Amino acid sequence: MEIVGKVVIAILTAVIFRWGWKVLNWVWLKPKKLEKWLRDEGYKGNSYKLLMGDIIELATMVNEAKKDPIPITHDIVPYILPFDHKIISTYGEKSFIWFGPSPRVYIRDPELINEILMRPNDFQKPHPEPFRDSIIGGLINTEGHKWTKHRKIINPAFNLQNLKNMFSVMGSSCSDMVHQWELLTMETGSVDVDVWPYIDNLAGEVISRTAFGSSYEEGRKIFRIQKEQIELIFKMMFILYLPGRRFIPTKANKKYKANIDELKAVLSGIITKRKKAIEMGEGSSDDLLGILLESNSKQLKEHGIGLSMEEVIEECKLFYIAGSETTSNLIVWTMVCLSLHQQWQTKAREEILEVFGTGELDFERLKDLKNVTMILYEVLRLYPPVIMITRSTTKETKLGNMMIPSGVQLALATIFINHDRKVWGGDAAEFRPERFSDGVSIATKGKGFIPFSNGPRICIGQNFAMTEAKIAMAVILRSFSFELSPSYKHSPFPVFTMPPLFGANLILRNI
Numbered sequence: 001m002e003i004v005g006k007v008v009i010a011i012l013t014a015v016i017f018r019w020g021w022k023v024l025n026w027v028w029l030k031p032k033k034l035e036k037w038l039r040d041e042g043y044k045g046n047s048y049k050l051l052m053g054d055i056i057e058l059a060t061m062v063n064e065a066k067k068d069p070i071p072i073t074h075d076i077v078p079y080i081l082p083f084d085h086k087i088i089s090t091y092g093e094k095s096f097i098w099f100g101p102s103p104r105v106y107i108r109d110p111e112l113i114n115e116i117l118m119r120p121n122d123f124q125k126p127h128p129e130p131f132r133d134s135i136i137g138g139l140i141n142t143e144g145h146k147w148t149k150h151r152k153i154i155n156p157a158f159n160l161q162n163l164k165n166m167f168s169v170m171g172s173s174c175s176d177m178v179h180q181w182e183l184l185t186m187e188t189g190s191v192d193v194d195v196w197p198y199i200d201n202l203a204g205e206v207i208s209r210t211a212f213g214s215s216y217e218e219g220r221k222i223f224r225i226q227k228e229q230i231e232l233i234f235k236m237m238f239i240l241y242l243p244g245r246r247f248i249p250t251k252a253n254k255k256y257k258a259n260i261d262e263l264k265a266v267l268s269g270i271i272t273k274r275k276k277a278i279e280m281g282e283g284s285s286d287d288l289l290g291i292l293l294e295s296n297s298k299q300l301k302e303h304g305i306g307l308s309m310e311e312v313i314e315e316c317k318l319f320y321i322a323g324s325e326t327t328s329n330l331i332v333w334t335m336v337c338l339s340l341h342q343q344w345q346t347k348a349r350e351e352i353l354e355v356f357g358t359g360e361l362d363f364e365r366l367k368d369l370k371n372v373t374m375i376l377y378e379v380l381r382l383y384p385p386v387i388m389i390t391r392s393t394t395k396e397t398k399l400g401n402m403m404i405p406s407g408v409q410l411a412l413a414t415i416f417i418n419h420d421r422k423v424w425g426g427d428a429a430e431f432r433p434e435r436f437s438d439g440v441s442i443a444t445k446g447k448g449f450i451p452f453s454n455g456p457r458i459c460i461g462q463n464f465a466m467t468e469a470k471i472a473m474a475v476i477l478r479s480f481s482f483e484l485s486p487s488y489k490h491s492p493f494p495v496f497t498m499p500p501l502f503g504a505n506l507i508l509r510n511i
Helices: 002-040 055-065 082-091 110-118 144-158 160-184 196-235 251-279 288-303 309-340 342-356 363-368 370-382 414-418 440-444 462-479
Strands: 096-099 102-107 190-194 389-393 397-399 402-404 409-412 480-484 505-510
Touching: 002 102, 055 082, 055 096, 082 096, 082 102, 102 110, 110 389, 110 397, 110 409, 110 414, 144 160, 144 288, 144 309, 160 190, 160 196, 160 462, 160 505, 190 196, 196 251, 196 288, 196 309, 196 462, 251 288, 251 309, 288 309, 309 342, 309 370, 309 462, 309 480, 309 505, 342 363, 342 370, 342 462, 342 480, 363 462, 370 462, 462 480
Parallel strands: 102 409
Antiparallel strands: 096 102, 190 505, 389 409, 397 402, 480 505
16 A cells, blocks of 8 residues: 555656646746747847736736727827837837737738748647637638638638628618618708717628528627627736636626627527528528538538538637628728718719619629729728737748747737838828729739738638628718717727727718
8 A cells, every 4th residue: 555655646746747847838938938039039029927928018008098089090000009019119120029928929021921821831820819719710710621621611601692692681781771870860961970889780780681691680699799708808808818717706707608608509599490491491591601501511411521510600600700890890990081081982972873873782883983992992901900910830930031939929910011101101191092093912012911811811701891891881972971070089999800999970961
């Protein structure tokens, strides 16, 4: 027995030592080794602080930035990314920050950014990414063979024909929103109104109808839950990288966990009901969910490999965030920019009336909206829905003339490039849609303008977002002129995308 006891003690000692060594390496030895490499390569940043890195200062500055609106300007980077701007201003372009025990290097060279995005197997999304996976899942989070499988199954949902099929739903939802505004202006012909809740609901309505068809009322629950999850994230920012964070019994953390369970239950119910209806020959397959399930069934029959229920749920979560947040942001900032730049509002309206008149919109003629397209791209440059793309190395990897060790995160600082005077000229902070007059490829050659990312993992829903935004602007501009309200507060603020934190008060006038 004494020998057995000694063996048990020896095993426990070895396990504790091994576990302790891993923790020590994670929280101190590896970060300090990476810090030495960074400084040897000429990168500058704050010294590593045990476990938290720069998170406390970053979270403090972000929470402070949320309290007040900013000046009315398109030069928004110092305000929306105060900590990142401070680091780059202090240490220069070759700088880094600490996200917990992981260093994050800023990449601002467009050629290096394109190289990273063209090599998705070498530069993958950072894992684990706190909170992200429970809100946006599916294609955006998968890697390697799993990503290839998901992309192949989902591709049919976003082809041109299906987009045309969804056109009437988008148009109907936009008309419903405009009708609500018409009721508000009925008595006086104008109204001072916060348009953001309407636009936000519009995007949720469109994705609910196009993703879930007849189940769109249930789909709205998903929209509500995900919105609440995003709000809860900022209440938990200070515990973001603490070990065992999900077990900390704060009110916000408990609600966040309850929402995850509710979201899964709602989606599981919708999917199960639709699958049974399809099997009975009663289910529609002309919405995103139906097309996804049909494509998945075909893949299973032909290759024996498809998406599990959990994976379908993750893709549906992604439909909502990617499908609603990106588009609603684009529409609201377009209205703000056209309120500030009335000459472009007039040009856009005249073009819409020339192309469509006052009759029904035509999907095939959306491509003739040249000025509207230029305006949308300029808004995407100044107010991109995704302000930074993160990647990381899982092994020593060559990038340019550097060999980057494993465990380094790369922040592809796209919004910095979008606003960089060295890239776009002295008018980089100005609203000038004419810079896109010869098309995106000419305007962006070598400039790293990637509003929907780039490479093999370019956003699958970019045409969906642009189509909805064009329809919305066509319907709105034919019915109203608009300008900033005296009560307007400029408040672009990055969450998953970049909504107006204090809304968007505009004065709408009937035409």
